[in-house]
Amino acid sequence: MLRYIIRRLLLVIPVLIGISIFVFLIMHLTPGDPARLMLGESAPTEQLEQLREELGLNDPLPVQYFRWLRKALRLDFGRSLRSKKLVTDEIMARLPASAELAVLAVAISVIIGVPVGILSASKPNSAFDNVAMVGALCGIGMPAFWQGIMFILIFSVSLEWFPSSGRMGGWQYYVLPALTLGTRSMAGIARMTRSSMLEVLQQDF
Known part of the structure; x- marks a missing residue:
């Protein structure tokens, strides 16, 4: 019985990884620019590029994914685009x-x-x-x-x-x-x- 439970728990790991990849890709395929949402439509191009660099939006997708996954495992979900507060604090x-x-x-x-x-x-x-x-x-x-x-x-x-x-x-x-x-x-x-x-x-x- 214990062996069966362990095997079932191990099978959950690839499922969770697949879900995380799916969620991450959906977030990137959704229309909209996070930098423009944070700074506004009238923000200068230089500020937009600077913020994208700070947020790591210019990095390759695999790099962004592993950084996002590492922070998510530590319950670090970044800051809210609307309130600018930590998402973890908003949830709590x-x-x-x-x-x-x-x-x-x-x-x-x-x-x-x-x-x-x-x-x-x-x-x-x-x-x-x-x-x-x-x-x-x-x-x-x-x-x-x-x-x-x-x-x-x-x-x-x-x-x-x-x-x-x-x-x-x-x-x-x-x-x-x-x-x-x-x-x-x-x-x-x-x-x-x-x-x-x-x-x-x-x-x-």
């Missing part, structure tokens, strides 16, 4: 909010998805089962961005139950984002729980 500043939403989304998915799946399996083909499974299909099929827009229009704009944005510390600021993130997982958990329960209930004991 937003990490608590992301972690809170992730935990709440998982909690909502499990707390709602599991009971719905159990009730649906205990009453197959009932009105509750049909409504729950149609709702689960809609939850899986609807894009998260569309769900978020609908939640804002209904619960923030029309009903004014929850704020549409912000993070002021109150629980009401987390409800809509957590629901948006957790809807797809909730639907999947409900369907999976129902399927597993039905399989167990149909067995002879």
Whole structure:
């Protein structure tokens, strides 16, 4: 078993290297000049060339890739083109909010998805089962961005139950984002729980 796990972990390494090369190439194929974005469209050519040299943009692609990979492994992602702050600091500043939403989304998915799946399996083909499974299909099929827009229009704009944005510390600021993130997982958990329960209930004991 240990040998199998080690072999699987070793197979992940070339996959990660391939993904890093793909991401790096996509970044370079994307239209736009980082130096011009940082200095502005009216920047003199001399300043643009100087900044490109400082950033290493004139180096060959393999050199740029290995430098980028070395810095990425050290969690050095450079500076933001917009705020000029370290990208690592920008990520860490937003990490608590992301972690809170992730935990709440998982909690909502499990707390709602599991009971719905159990009730649906205990009453197959009932009105509750049909409504729950149609709702689960809609939850899986609807894009998260569309769900978020609908939640804002209904619960923030029309009903004014929850704020549409912000993070002021109150629980009401987390409800809509957590629901948006957790809807797809909730639907999947409900369907999976129902399927597993039905399989167990149909067995002879």
